Amino acid sequence: MRISLVGAGRVATHLAKALHQDHEIVDIYSRSIEYAEQLAQRVSARACDQFSQMQQHIDVLVIAVSDQAINTVIQGIAEYFDDVLIAHTSGSTHIHILEQYHTRCGVLYPLQTFSLERDIDWKTTPLLIEASQDADLSLLTNIANQLSQRVYHYDSAQRLSLHLSAVFACNFTNYCYDMAKQVVDARDVDFSLLYPLMIETAHKATQHAPQTVQTGPAVRKDQNIINMHEKMLKELHRDDLKKIYHDLSDAIMNRI
Template structure:
């Protein structure tokens, strides 16, 4: 497929949360115009539009009376997408894409007047954090070739990693991302709390974290697993459980993960246990 050469697109942002708050400035930096910003919370829309020169806030979901945008991006929570599509009125033939990792392309089935698509950035977004969009993988999907080509071309103006990803792959990717990002962050939160109880800083774990991630990216992660669970080190596991006795919720997580790791790594033959530490 030959991608269209994009100069500057008029983009409408529906949503003013964390994704839209990062995506809007990135679109401007890439040379596009964020023509409209809409949010159910007017103050949020106004705050975002104020950061995007040339943008105007729209309070209505009826877009048919406005100059048409080239792309309408729905940067709203997953649960809000079906309702938004049911309530909004777009110009006939408008290219409308959501930014969700889990909502299927078929969400547009009841909106035949638009050309539906997906423009999913595989990244975590937080207020006050700057994201380098050049490094953010963008996953594109659309049923119509011309719509897909436009979304791919738009993606290439933002990121160095842009590819077609169908709904089943994207949904599986999102589950993998939850394990890699959300669950990992929760576990780091537990680590932080345990260290704080001993008046120790989380930064002590920084070299360990860097090595763990670099090693997991360089090798299949299951092949480089270390620690007492992998080596079936019962005395150490019991000491850890005793230390977590005052935190039954965290102990439950510890036991669940330990069991999962031990099922992945059967005990080594007697007198030939793995010797890798941590």
């Protein structure tokens, strides 16, 4: 199929490279022509920084931009693509945002964390799809099946629940890693010593209900250790980390 993308960031880059294996990438749009050109060169596409410059004879237009920009993009682009399926890649944006301005609408949401420095294993990445029309749902299903072995038809409310869960499982977890590094850095301790622990914790969480494999002083209700840790954070002048430590410990104790 002939596919164009609006966006040249992390999601757009990974998706364009993956789609390029089986489809023709026609245009890459970005407000920054430099970013558009960088990505377009990698997928043999044309770079644009105006919607009016984009070729209209395509099969699918993918909007891969920040959530807050999707509404602005669909308002600006809908008039140029009357009979083209327009799909966004957001986990938290309702399909109605597109349906207000366009008839053929869809969602192609990859449940994954994207960094330009790392490649994505698309075959194992869940793809959540939705469409306003049955024919377009079939079209998105075909595209998704070429990318991944895990394709799911979920509506906007279900997709939002997964997006929220992903914030806890990925974004907040990564910040916990960052806080852990800040603590050992303050005592000149090698952060890499925690890698086996981090990997084992992630493995356990994928093989068991996380609640059943919770460990640590909070689950043991070991107040002496908790007090010792909070005292250390106070000595490090890290009241911000002390509060998070205290709140998480309380949450664990109340959960068990």
